[in-house]
Amino acid sequence: MVSMTGLARACGLALSIATLSLPALAEAPAAVVNEAAVTHYVLDNGLEIVVIPDHRSPIVTHMVWYKIGSADEPPGKSGIAHFFEHLMFKGTKAHPAGEFDRVVSEIGGNQNAFTANDYTAFFQTVPPDALPTMMSLEADRMRGLILSEDVIGAERDVVIEERRSRIDGSPRALLQEETQATLFQNSPYRIPVIGWLHEMEQLNRVDATAFYDRYYAPNNAVLVVAGDVEPEVVLALAKTTYGLVPRGPDLPPRVRPSEPEHNTRRTVTMNDARVGVPSYSTSWVVPTYHNAKPGEAEALDLLSEILGGGTRSRLYQQVVVKTGIASATGAGYDSGAYDPSTFTVYGVPQGDNTLATVEAAVSAQIALLIKDGVTEQELDSAKTRYVRSLVFARDEQADMANLYGRELATGGTVEDIAQWPDRIRAVTAEQVRAVAQRYLDPSVAVTSYLLPPATEGK
């Protein structure tokens, strides 16, 4: 319910990407990888490179992350970042449309791309001997794209259908979209990644070309290679491919409109005949790792886990197991966002219980936590689970590549990831209580209701 999932060029792979931002891995960090094995370089043209060796299977994940997302779009051009992601597959002078896909398919590889608030990423999963080709093709389209009017029109239709598929046909997605637009009063996070329909319909070649020339350049990108390769080989290949792409214009600091003080409690309600069981969520804007005071984001991560992270959490144990009021409840924290983002709790009533009863029970748990804090036992278990999730993350090559790519594309460093477990371990019970008190203030929350047509449910 929390996620601000990226949008991808096709559904299948998008799902696998989305799953890795589940709460347990929220910001994901970890010194999970043998730290010494992860190498980091910067080319003369400004391209950052991270290599994560993993020799278990003959597979390489090759990703390029651009530090450009929907929250960086010019006013009135919502959806351009995601639309442009699609246009990156439309061919270059050297490699016409379809060739990249064909080359990847013929070696049995997969490729796709995704766009989120803070970044746009392109990736291929291929056998190691195809890595040089992937690097060559990806470097080629960094500056070599050809954008003609005819491809733009058909692809604009495709992203509009994508919007209809993902958003317009789903009451929940529509409610989520307008909840974000209510919660964020000034931050561009109020605008959906896929764009508002009326603005998407106006996107054109001039917009796309300007966007490309401004943001697609090595000094605004991060290359991540994970898999069955050696760092020196990747570096040598990068120099002869990406290294030949000229540095782009210097970009100004990434400063976006920020949130003013919030002073009101707001509600957003959708009634729809397709809703069989009512549900609600309450959200706040809270700091994230990239803008929080030291220790606050770590404390919010642990708060999210203790309060509502899975079946051992307070919400599940008290509101589902002990009292049977809810059939589902939990919490989530979008800790990895570049700017302050959301902390959310949600609930679904069970049986004849009303939504109001569930909301009151969840709120009572938050109030109790603010009053009495968390136990050392709860804190230790949550820390152990977080650090363990990093070991489990090492099992999935693509997860590791995503972890590093996301961190570097949102202003973090390799060192931030390495130090994250220690920073989690350092959080005290009082810090967890304090962030709950500071940020989970009911008088400034946005609560969103998904209800059947009648007045029932609340």
Place this chain on the structure above:
Amino acid sequence: MAVRFVSALAVALLTLFAVVPAQAEVVFQDVTSPKGIHAWLVEDYSVPLVTIRFSFAGGTSQDPVGKEGLANLMTSLFDEGAGDLDSDAFQIKLDDAGAEMSFSADLDGVYGSMRMLADQQPEAFGLLKMSVQNPRFDQNPINRMRSQIVSGILASAQRPETAANQQWAKTLYGDHPYARTSEGTIPGLTAVTADDLRTFHKAMFARANLHIGVVGAIDAETLKARLDQVFGDLPAEPALTPVADMVPKLGQDLAITYNLPQTTIYMAYPGVRRDDPDFFAAYVMNYILGGGDFSSRLFAEVREKRGLTYGISSSLQNADHADSLVIGTSTRADRAGETLKVIEDVIARLAKDGPTEAELASAKKYIIGSYAINSMSSSVAIANTLVGLQDVDLPIDYVARRPALINAVTLEQVKAAAVKLLTVKPTILLLGPAATPADVPAPTPAPPLGTPAQP
């Protein structure tokens, strides 16, 4: 400038090619425990984890009439108390042991898996043994998990997609158990008792219908002891209800009218059995039609050329007792008729002319090369592959033999498969706004039957 840069790259490409040799190798071992439990093992110490996955043949098609949802409910209860530990005590121990456990069911089987930290492997396997052999099925957890499943059924009951899925399954499978939803029904779930769960568990969890895959930091000798610990004391034979083979009913036209921004289209054609000699030819044919993500004929004609949809694909679906080829897409409602016409033209052309030599060659390269990427990318993926291969009775050296089987497919065989599967009138489901005379209506992604074919 872009041009010069590009040619420089082209040169670089040639000189660099093949400088990156693969070093990794995935080796399957066949392990048999003293009590005769078989498992396939991939030993790997690069991450300090052990992953185990296993299947018991059976699944939701074993749900008795009147107890629909029994298998689904059962799979939600294996971490809700086992042996002398109640739900709370069990979950705390599982958390302390640093392990993640999950169970699920599909039409033909119940599946369990556990990921554990290698240094806590004895504790984790101890808990898994309790779950597999002595689940408690206490009344409180039964009531809670049943309520959650029922809540989920109620939540989607008013969605037009739910009605469409039900009508789709009822039309294709009639009175066969495959027509039922795997999650169950509210009356069926309500009727399930703790004794039903115990009986069902005992009937399905046996040694003769068990397949196991293990990946990670564990050697064969240690694994043998663990296999006996977890599975060695199960009954030798299951007591399963026979399920009949069936052929889905095609040639039907279904429409669910609902005011949606898109029309979803599902089309079901005949499938081919996994052990049919024509399976690989059919698989290659489907890849060319709509199985390849961005390179299929359907993708090119419906999305790339006309922008009619965000996604379109086809897939061969194999279950133990029925097979089909299903196409799914959703398109702007006012052009649903045009979309359907384009799809039918693509199908007719493939059936009439077959694929080109180039398409055949590309398809073979993808299907051969993608195996490692799609099946070996993590311990979980490898464990799924180890169990999936055993579930369809393939030998342990299948992965090595597979490229030759695919390369042997000829153009004529693919053409024959296209004629055989694509010249039959399909069952078509349309979900969306009412159709105008000029505009045939349509529905969306149909619930898959079984699982996508894995050649």
